[in-house]
Amino acid sequence: MENENTGHDDGKTSAAADAITVAGLLLAAGRARRMGEDGPHKLLAEFDGVPLVRRSAQVLLGADLASVVAVTGHRRDEIEDTLSGLDLVITFNPGFASGMASSLVCGFSRLEAASADGVLVMLADMPAVTTGQINMMIRRFQSEGGQSVVRCVFDGKRGNPVILPRSCYAAVLQLTGDIGARPVIERSGLAVIDVDIGPAAHIDVDTPEAVIAAGGILTR
Template sequence: MTEEPVGLVLLAAGRGTRFGAAPKLLADLDGKPLVRHAAEAALAAAAGPVVAVLGHAQARVRAALAGLDLQLVENPCYADGMATSLQAGLAALPDAAAGAIILLGDMPCVSPGLIRGLADAFRAAAPKPAAIVPVWEGRRGNPVLLNRRILAEDLARLSGDRGAGPILAGRPDVLDWPADGSGALVDVDTPEMLAALGAKP
């Protein structure tokens, strides 16, 4: 029996204005650009095809992802907010992939195991939830798995600089999934946060 298709969308188009003038996703962490950590975790999970959405500094981000088995999609409307990048990435996934794991390019501590766990939870669920959200120490984090069949119309209507959070709020068919570490809560918004990660043993 073949596994139900699941796809991954790596959001790597944003400007990261809180980080400063330099492109956040290209900042170095342990000898690699921040965005490459997330991309390598997505590929190592072997959960399904990975689409990376590019926008701000796209030529440099493309170079940072060179050699990885990704489908690269340019979002010319990235300045209009995260919703446009989410929609561009979802549109590029195979139609057969009912589940789409949305991975943020500024989350370098997300493990392949966490990503794979979300995919496995979706495949095992009956009935299928609208979304699966990792939870660590009582807090919801990322990446989030979205059910494209259930949420298609809502996702198409998203606008502005937001992800799927508003359309998931209050839904009874969102499954909380226990994550096995804090990587689901670690995103890098400022140089200080990046420095703190680099200082960890």
Template sequence: MRIAGVLLAAGQSSRITSGHHKLLAEFDGVPLVRRSAESMLRSGLSSVLVVTGHRSTEIERVIDDLPLSVVFNDRFSSGMGTSLGCGFRHQSLNGCAGALIMLADMPRITEQHIDQLIATFRALDGRQVVRGASKGKAGHPVVIPATLFERLKQLEGDEGAKVILQDAGVETRLVDLGHAALIDVDTPDAVRSAGGLLKN
């Protein structure tokens, strides 16, 4: 059962001031977007696709030696829905039983967390949405069954996958990944609290 990975790295870092980009913040000397991509590549995912947008040249520069695919979302400023739609339309998802969606600004997510989600998805025969959580609170990453791909290809604007998942009536299984499932870095304080250093 092949499961593709889609890393969302197109956002504008609007809550990070002074011209910095959170995905270029360094954690243990590694830019965050590269750290996230490497965790996905070390996991059991069959492929990794990175969706870029804001400051795409810089983002792509720090991952250009990794064995992954990159697609540019030219409508990234319209919201996350456009990036999801862009990712789900990519050929790397063809023939996959599911796709793991990961936000690039979650520094505590490791390949072990990703493999937990993959194992649960496979145990459920790819029939349910599998979502990272902490103490019952839903977080990320999320594994989406192939039966929902066509609907997600149509996402627009800032619309997320939540409404589609609810309307489809597909069950969601939460997998406790600890606090890592809830930690993202949307502000300079959040970057520093998570152990990062804003560089660019």
């Protein structure tokens, strides 16, 4: 009898977890100052023949996300053209020059993000992150009842992406300046669940040298 009850409860728990939704937010608005004045755009660098921003969007679109929102800014026309044909929502951040906070506010203000139980924030310049790793984060968020922050780490050091639960949304909307979600996480009082995804958590390509080292080809 005990085994039968356990199996029944597990089924209900699994169904409840699956009902917890996560939206994806792809940040692709930055000015990429470290690429050099009038230098090539890191998000247009090609990895396996695909521009990085499109590759990152495809990683999210392949995951178990309720929706994907991409925030654009610097060199908007080229970035949005590169994302054309994908099943995502593109929103332009007119204040992108003020820093990352404005892009977070722009993305979290979209109904597609605001209506989900959690929002997975991913920087568009992380070529090593995979759909499988994103799904691993989603499953962990769901298993925690959608009430905890889920953060990628490698070797004990925090990285990206990160999932923020609904209780953090109001604080995100108050962010200003060139800061990310770290202050929100630190002040939230919520449990922070670290998920080790290996080196991918730390690989972002902020310089031409980093693009090349990660296997990319600079284009335009």
